[in-house]
Amino acid sequence: MIAGTPVAAQVPVPVQVGDRAGHDNMLQLVQLRWLAVAGQLATILLTQFAFGIALPLVAMLGVLAGLVMLNLASIALMRRRRTITNGELFGALLLDVAALSAQLYFSGGATNPFVSLFLLQVVLGSVLLARWSSWALVVATSFAFALLTAIYCPIVLPAGFDRSLFALHIQGMWVCFALVAVLLVMFVTRINGNLRAQDAHLVAIRRQADEEEHIVRIGMLASGAAHELGTPLSSLSVILGDWRRIDAIARDPDLVRDVEEMQAEVQRCKAIVTSILLSSGDARGEQSAATTVRALFDRVVADWAAARDFVHARYHDAFGPDVPIASDVVLQQAVFNLLDNAAEVSPGGIDITLARIDDSLTLSVRDEGSGFAPDQLANLGKPYNSSKVELGRGLGLFLVGNVARKLGGTLAAHNLSDGTGAEVTLRLPLVAISLADDHG
Known part of the structure; x- marks a missing residue:
């Protein structure tokens, strides 16, 4: 009387067109469908060969093959596009309902205690989908339940099962209840986690x-x-x-x-x-000029040292083969701010290292100061994040961080383990400052 585990969609949050979360939700659905296929296969084989209850193996295994094909199609869709719409998720849930209906049809219809798994689909739809599609899923599951009360393949029980039919049904209901309870706790926990992550993302967007x-x-x-x-x-x-x-x-x-x-x-x-x-204009505007990574940073470091009359700057070039890029004033000013910040706390000398990691350039500035306070590291890149009390302090790294973010890079900092200073690293993807990006 057991039809197998349900094919249930696990999508953390309602998705709108163009929402990047839709892609992640569909990926989770694909992963859960693989688990559902494995669970149904194990249950069908156990029912057939361990309990001796005859099931239409060819038809039920055919449904599992269809789910495998659906997963492969979903993977192909995610590779082609980075967004998943509410309609596509609704379609995925409908296919899950259809697969569960087919498995129940071949294993006793509404007499199968696992028919209650339709409620799981309804709960998921109410949380994950837009209002119209949630109600449409209610209609679909209600229609499927009603249809299974009249149209289904009866299960032929082996000799001796007739006397314990009611007990077997109760056992099936208990297994179904436990399964639904576990899945709901798992789903709701993950939904809450994703909702908290979404709230944190929205807070970060507002702060930005x-x-x-x-x-x-x-x-x-x-x-x-x-x-x-x-x-x-x-x-x-x-x-x-x-x-x-x-x-x-x-x-x-x-x-x-x-x-x-x-x-x-x-x-x-x-x-x-x-x-x-x-x-004051666009960060990649008409002031850009063709140059190379080495030429730009060699010149910027030399100009900064001359303008500040700073003779203790130790510059190390470990970039490797040179790359043509576009130079602009804002990027140069960001480097000036980065070097100013280090020189101010370390007048005795700073180490500047230009390097390349994969497809990004990194500029690391190491000073010999007292290092960052824990709250400064925690709030790196925020305005007025400085240990100095003077008005207007703390904007240097803030502006550097925003230039890095605009160009798709990052700004990171850490105190040296031996307590001799701190190191700040600016990472920029080369494609963001390449000549093709600038003029294309």
Whole structure:
């Protein structure tokens, strides 16, 4: 009287079109269907050969073969597309209902105690599907149950089973109850876990949106300040040029030297303002230029060391064969921020290592400071995450992390095991900064 274990869909959350979770849910359904096929095969063979209850083996094994083909088709679908719709999941559950109905048809219909497994399909549908498809599944299972009360293949019991028929039915009901209870606990536990993971993902998305809004505000303020500073800096440059032509200043070498130093500082300020104005646009905009990994980072590290007058930067190039990429101001500024952060805590020296891991470049910066506090490591990449109390501190690694995220990379940090400092690693996929990506 046992028809076998049910074919049940285990999909953690209701899925909308384009939801990446749909792909994972279908994958779980495929995995569970393999288990269901194995369980049904074992149950059918046990019923046939251990209990001596004759079953239509060819037909029931044919249903299992159909489930195998369904799984292979589902795997092919997941390889072609990365999203699974509510309709596709509804179709999968309907096929599970059809498979269970077929197995019950060949093993006693509604007289089989395992007919209660239809309730499991209804529970899953109510949790996993949209409202219309949940009710459609209720109609489908109710119709299948009603049909099995009138149309089914009776089971022919061996001699001696007639006297214990009711006891056998009760035993089957108990096995069905235990099976449904175990499956529901397993499903609901996994559903709750996936719902918690989805909530955490939504929280992360909201936090990222808030951070990006914060970056936009910073960019707008920086761009506005740069525009405002442009005019006074130009005026200062003109005034200093006029001063150099004054006879009293021209005849005094000390004053000439002071004016030249002031002109150099004004030019430096103008260069910084120009860089801010360029960076306020798209991170991969018209300021990009063709270069290579080695040429870019060699130049950026050298420019940073010269601009900061930092002579204790030890640069190691372990990248390997060079790769053509697109250079842009924002990426260079991110590297500047990364190096600034290390040099500030380790004025005695920093180690900079450029390397390649698979299809990504890594820039590791190791300092000789006191390391990160545990809460700083836990909140790496968040704004104002700094041990310094000055207003505006803690934006350096925040901006580096956002540049890395925009380019599909990561920013990681850890304290050295010997307590001699910390290491921050920027990883960027080469495809994100390749010439093909930039101009394609």
